Amino acid sequence: MSSPEISKISWGSMKVSGQVYKDCKVWPGGSRTWDWRETGTNHHPGVQPADVEEVLKKGVRTLVIGRGMNEALQVSLSVITNMNSRGQCRAV
Template sequence: MSSPEIASISWGHMKVKGCTATYKDCKVWPGGSRAWDWRETGTDHVPGVQPADLEEILKKGVEILVIGRGMSEVLQVPSSTLDYVKQKGVDVKVFQTEKAVKEYNSLAGRGAKVGGVFHSTC
């Protein structure tokens, strides 16, 4: 299965190719996507992305994980979370969200087993 392209990104809105839903924050992986609901894991801008936010995607067999920190990069990504991903044997890349989407789409377009979590506001 291939990773779906992110069709569009703007403040508070993301569209994934092949999906009818519009997301505020989203998770994508080879073969799928869904809303990223921070309430599921108690995530907030600080301390930021938690390993629990990423487990679902890591279980999908991704080799690369892209994290979008928001349009103004307010969402934090603790070093402990990055270490967790690397311990799973997955390469991790962290960018401002628009740059993260560009990187994700580039990797997906080359057929990489890439997943991502993207915050589309602050």
């Protein structure tokens, strides 16, 4: 199964397979809006393990976490530690 095509990225907007999002999660076979309020995510401390769990459960082998146009969104160390300890994917 292939990942949806990300055809355009601009400030506050991503176009994925014809659907426009402000923030989104994309995985092979699908995508959806990413509402930071679901897990209480903020720019700092950033992406939390709960934010990536849904995508990891889809069986992805490569996970790319975009940090935004100004790279203001952080990725918490717990995300990297959690991913590496699972052996599911390698975070660097």
